[in-house]
Amino acid sequence: MAPRVPARVFASFRRTGRSQAAYALAAPAFVLMLLMLIGPLAGVIALSFTDYQLGAPAFSWIGLSNYREMFADRVFWISLKNTLTYVAIVVPGAVALGLGVALLIQSGAGLKSWYRTVYFLPVMATLIAMAIVWEFMLHPQFGLVNGLLRAAGLQGHSWLQDRGTALYSLCVIGIWQATGFNMVLFLAGLVSIPKHLYDAAEIDGAEGAWSRFRLVTWPMLGPVTLFVVAISAIRSFQVFDTVQVLTKGGPSKSSEVLIYTMYTEGFEFFRSGYGAAVTVVFLAFVLLLTLLKSALGNREVHYA
Amino acid sequence: MAEIEIRALRKAFDGAEVLKGVDLTIHDGEFISLVGPSGCGKSTLLRVIAGLEPQSSGEVRIDGASADGVRPSARNLAMVFQSYALYPHLSVFDNIAVPLRMKRLSALERAPFVGRLMPGRRRAERVIRDDVERVAAQLEISPLLKRKPGQLSGGQRQRVAVGRAIVRQPRAFLFDEPLSNLDAKLRVHMRAEIAQLHRQLKTTFIYVTHDQAEAMTMSGRIAVMIGGELIQAGAPAAVYEDPCDIRVAEFVGTPKINAFPGRIRSDGRLETLGHVLHMATPAPEGECRICVRPERIELASQGLLSGTVVHLENLGSEAFVHIGSAGTDAPVVARVNDPSQVPAIGATVGYGFAPEAVRAFDVDGKRIATSIPSRVERPREMAVV
Amino acid sequence: MTPRARMLLCSAIRHIVLHAGALVMLTPFIWMVSTASKPQTEIFSSDLHLIPYHFALWDNLRIAFAKADLWRYLLNGLIVTTSIFGLQVLVALPAAYALSKLRFLGRDVLFALVVFCILIPPQATAIPVFLLLHKLGVLDSYAALVLPFTISVFGIFLMRQFFKTVPDDLIDAARMDGISEFGIVWRVMLPTAIPAVTAFGIFSVVAHWNDYFWPLIVLNSEHLQTPPLAVAHFRNNEAGANYGPLMAAAMVIIAPLVIAFLFAQRRFIEGITLTGIK
Numbered sequence: 001m002a003p004r005v006p007a008r009v010f011a012s013f014r015r016t017g018r019s020q021a022a023y024a025l026a027a028p029a030f031v032l033m034l035l036m037l038i039g040p041l042a043g044v045i046a047l048s049f050t051d052y053q054l055g056a057p058a059f060s061w062i063g064l065s066n067y068r069e070m071f072a073d074r075v076f077w078i079s080l081k082n083t084l085t086y087v088a089i090v091v092p093g094a095v096a097l098g099l100g101v102a103l104l105i106q107s108g109a110g111l112k113s114w115y116r117t118v119y120f121l122p123v124m125a126t127l128i129a130m131a132i133v134w135e136f137m138l139h140p141q142f143g144l145v146n147g148l149l150r151a152a153g154l155q156g157h158s159w160l161q162d163r164g165t166a167l168y169s170l171c172v173i174g175i176w177q178a179t180g181f182n183m184v185l186f187l188a189g190l191v192s193i194p195k196h197l198y199d200a201a202e203i204d205g206a207e208g209a210w211s212r213f214r215l216v217t218w219p220m221l222g223p224v225t226l227f228v229v230a231i232s233a234i235r236s237f238q239v240f241d242t243v244q245v246l247t248k249g250g251p252s253k254s255s256e257v258l259i260y261t262m263y264t265e266g267f268e269f270f271r272s273g274y275g276a277a278v279t280v281v282f283l284a285f286v287l288l289l290t291l292l293k294s295a296l297g298n299r300e301v302h303y304a
Numbered sequence: 305m306a307e308i309e310i311r312a313l314r315k316a317f318d319g320a321e322v323l324k325g326v327d328l329t330i331h332d333g334e335f336i337s338l339v340g341p342s343g344c345g346k347s348t349l350l351r352v353i354a355g356l357e358p359q360s361s362g363e364v365r366i367d368g369a370s371a372d373g374v375r376p377s378a379r380n381l382a383m384v385f386q387s388y389a390l391y392p393h394l395s396v397f398d399n400i401a402v403p404l405r406m407k408r409l410s411a412l413e414r415a416p417f418v419g420r421l422m423p424g425r426r427r428a429e430r431v432i433r434d435d436v437e438r439v440a441a442q443l444e445i446s447p448l449l450k451r452k453p454g455q456l457s458g459g460q461r462q463r464v465a466v467g468r469a470i471v472r473q474p475r476a477f478l479f480d481e482p483l484s485n486l487d488a489k490l491r492v493h494m495r496a497e498i499a500q501l502h503r504q505l506k507t508t509f510i511y512v513t514h515d516q517a518e519a520m521t522m523s524g525r526i527a528v529m530i531g532g533e534l535i536q537a538g539a540p541a542a543v544y545e546d547p548c549d550i551r552v553a554e555f556v557g558t559p560k561i562n563a564f565p566g567r568i569r570s571d572g573r574l575e576t577l578g579h580v581l582h583m584a585t586p587a588p589e590g591e592c593r594i595c596v597r598p599e600r601i602e603l604a605s606q607g608l609l610s611g612t613v614v615h616l617e618n619l620g621s622e623a624f625v626h627i628g629s630a631g632t633d634a635p636v637v638a639r640v641n642d643p644s645q646v647p648a649i650g651a652t653v654g655y656g657f658a659p660e661a662v663r664a665f666d667v668d669g670k671r672i673a674t675s676i677p678s679r680v681e682r683p684r685e686m687a688v689v
Numbered sequence: 690m691t692p693r694a695r696m697l698l699c700s701a702i703r704h705i706v707l708h709a710g711a712l713v714m715l716t717p718f719i720w721m722v723s724t725a726s727k728p729q730t731e732i733f734s735s736d737l738h739l740i741p742y743h744f745a746l747w748d749n750l751r752i753a754f755a756k757a758d759l760w761r762y763l764l765n766g767l768i769v770t771t772s773i774f775g776l777q778v779l780v781a782l783p784a785a786y787a788l789s790k791l792r793f794l795g796r797d798v799l800f801a802l803v804v805f806c807i808l809i810p811p812q813a814t815a816i817p818v819f820l821l822l823h824k825l826g827v828l829d830s831y832a833a834l835v836l837p838f839t840i841s842v843f844g845i846f847l848m849r850q851f852f853k854t855v856p857d858d859l860i861d862a863a864r865m866d867g868i869s870e871f872g873i874v875w876r877v878m879l880p881t882a883i884p885a886v887t888a889f890g891i892f893s894v895v896a897h898w899n900d901y902f903w904p905l906i907v908l909n910s911e912h913l914q915t916p917p918l919a920v921a922h923f924r925n926n927e928a929g930a931n932y933g934p935l936m937a938a939a940m941v942i943i944a945p946l947v948i949a950f951l952f953a954q955r956r957f958i959e960g961i962t963l964t965g966i967k
Contacts, residue, residue, distance in 0.1 A: 019794065021870035022791035024871075029781060029845060033803070036840050037806045037840065039821075044813060044816055054820070111707075115707050119710070120958055121947070124895065125718070125943045128917035129916075130943070133720060134717060137720055141735070142734070176713075184958050194389070199354075200468075202355075205406030206406055207377060214414075215402065216391065219391070219393035276816050286810050
């Protein structure tokens with residue numbers, strides 16, 4: 001007579017079978033994650049404490065020397081200041097315009113889809129290609145911008161070649177590119193505001209567009225707005241394409257930004273250790289913003 | 305306090321007519337329910353009265369004055385929404401205070417920062433506080449004033465929504481299915497509370513619901529709407545007893561009224577299922593429907609009409625017997641007041657009904673006038689068929 | 690003013706303001722097409738005009754295609770973006786299924802890792818990943834363009850959220866029918882997840898078609914260039930001289946995505962704003 005196997009054993013056997021399958025299914029992702037994300041993240045922090053240079057046969061741990069060098073370097077501070085300036089201009093600009101456009105689109109019925117498509121087009125189009133178009137539009141002699149200014153009787157300008165205006169010109173391109181993205185996020189937020197709240201506001205005496213905005217739209221859009229601000233800030237911190245192709249950080253470092261500094265140090269001079277230290281600073285800012293975003297994102301209005 | 309007149313009101317959305325000419329006078333201080341199946345236009349009618357939707361044609365008059373082009377808030381009507389429509393970011397206190405602030409404070413006084421500096425603001429705020437607290441006490445929600453709507457239960461939100469309506473002392477209250485998001489038990493409780501509120505305030509209440517039981521139990525008058533038309537308005541008992549249209553008869557009352565196929569004979573007598581009824585009508589010869597409420601169907605051991613019991617619903621205090629019988633589309637439902645007396649499923653039972661119980665309708669569903677000829681012709685029977 | 694007149698006025702203001710903004714948004718595109726259609730002499734004249742006197746678009750395109758092997762670069766873009774997307778799905782879907790529907794020791798830790806990795810901006814890992822590829826000896830190859838992106842933690846996260854909404858009963862039914870766990874991923878979960886996979890696909894393809902940073906770092910050979918790199922390269926070679934062909938090249942580079950976007954704008958907007966969740 002065969003001994004009776006308790007049902008529990010079968011259950012646990014089945015469970016192990018399935019958890020083996022689970023490990024097999026998750027393994028490729030896990031290995032790649034270690035190899036391409038977590039490892040490199042640890043690596044970049046570790047590298048920032050070394051004097052490693054690409055191609056060098058050996059390296060040594062030099063503690064905080066890279067950071068000391070960086071904090072003593074004028075270019076680093078210029079780069080950080082320019083990045084923060086860029087963020088401080090592009091974020092409010094692209095958020096306010098995105099919100100304004102979304103409100104205008106949502107306030108009526110006609111041509112919604114047309115407007116959404118047009119404003120979103122810059123988000124879609126390859127930024128590098130469009131940056132080159134902008135460069136030509138900003139051409140001192142034959143550009144559209146100066147041409148229009150001249151037609152209006154105003155003085156033209158060497159926008160990208162002047163250290164006083166290069167960074168701001170890049171900001172304009174940044175705003176042009178980011179507005180549509182923010183608009184779409186705001187539109188999604190606006191659509192999700194319950195219609196009956198506007199009815200209630202109407203009954204309660206909020207008659208003008210402004211009262212309705214103050215009483216319903218703005219508070220209901222609060223979480224979305226914080227979220228859009230954080231996203232825009234993170235994306236602006238990563239500005240690189242336009243700088244690399246249009247100004248190369250110049251003239252005289254006036255448009256040098258963090259990622260561009262990292263790029264030149266790490267991939268043009270191959271000073272991997274120093275580049276890693278710059279990356280760590282960039283990373284600190286972005287992680288701070290991300291944490292801020294998730295903290296605020298979880299504070300959404302709960303309403304059944 | 306307001307009398308509201310609705311005259312030949314039509315409303316179309318993108319060519320689809322939702323209201324097809326509604327006429328209704330709502331008397332000052334009355335509690336009227338607009339009731340009907342979903343999509344009948346009752347909510348749209350309420351929204352037109354509120355001013356949230358413009359009508360396509362026709363007129364709404366409030367206290368004799370046309371409300372055309374008058375903004376919702378200027379009509380001074382309060383509305384309680386199905387989803388309550390509380391402002392989720394505002395506390396209960398602020399929610400209730402919104403209509404007062406909008407009415408009593410100027411735009412400048414309401415503005416952020418500067419508003420606080422305006423001279424009249426402080427005094428106005430004090431009065432508003434008193435008003436809100438009074439209403440909160442009345443509705444027993446004073447302990448909740450600091451909370452946000454998200455922290456309240458369904459019943460509490462309901463009261464806050466009512467509070468926001470009461471606080472401005474409107475000319476009339478509009479309720480748009482306010483109880484449909486509550487569970488069954490709470491719903492019954494809130495029915496009583498709203499009815500009590502009406503007795504207290506003595507203001508005009510216009511109450512929209514798809515639940516005919518809710519309408520019947522709460523209101524002084526119900527207006528039954530079907531397919532964008534107002535079919536019948538009257539006291540609940542009158543509408544129940546005396547429906548003017550078969551759709552009203554079928555909508556009001558559960559279980560649904562029984563409908564038998566019938567005929568009007570050339571001599572003016574009605575017949576159904578091969579039996580001539582002891583009743584006459586002046587209506588011309590033709591098809592008709594003979595309708596009888598379940599509580600007016602009487603079971604008898606030997607049938608005048610007969611059928612087989614196909615289903616039983618025993619509710620404890622009463623029971624409904626479903627009788628399948630030849631000639632009717634749906635089983636005939638009869639109420640039995642003593643559930644211990646119900647026949648078994650599969651049993652053959654006889655049933656009948658008194659001529660007074662019959663409501664007859666023509667092929668278009670319109671009520672047919674009927675009379676019961678003098679009783680000398682036939683001896684009185686339990687059920688006359 | 691009657692309410693109707695007021696409404697008309699509001700609507701008119703809305704359209705005027707939005708069209709003014711739309712014009713600003715479109716100006717670079719319009720100017721690109723206009724310049725690409727002008728002969729050299731018209732481009733280098735201080736007289737501004739939108740419609741070229743001599744329509745030279747075909748000439749400029751011909752020059753652009755002659756000076757740079759644009760077909761090759763478009764093909765590179767296609768190869769790279771589709772390989773990345775294919776591998777991402779291959780890696781992410783099984784992991785997402787395991788994370789959402791299977792119970793195993795360490796699942797929560799793994800998911801926490803995924804969420805953490807979403808926070809890492811791609812530029813942050815560039816130097817070590819570059820060094821890794823250098824050690825592997827695969828720099829300046831398709832592999833260098835594709836490998837680092839085969840793992841999309843965002844894709845795993847997105848698919849896991851989607852799979853969470855798939856009823857367990859469906860999976861149990863598949864098990865009763867004798868389908869293996871691996872089979873469930875591809876034969877049960879993938880078909881239900883098509884909308885989410887499509888959205889993620891659009892997100893992934895657009896992001897990598899437009900990416901400039903990474904190809905710039907790992908590529909040397911001209912024949913491997915992706916479209917953004919190619920157009921930047923074209924510009925550097927023709928610096929300031931040949932704007933007509935340059936604008937024509939830019940047009941060619943943005944055309945595939947822009948055309949696809951115009952045909953399926955709702956899906957594209959949905960897909961690209963997924964980054965909003967990120």
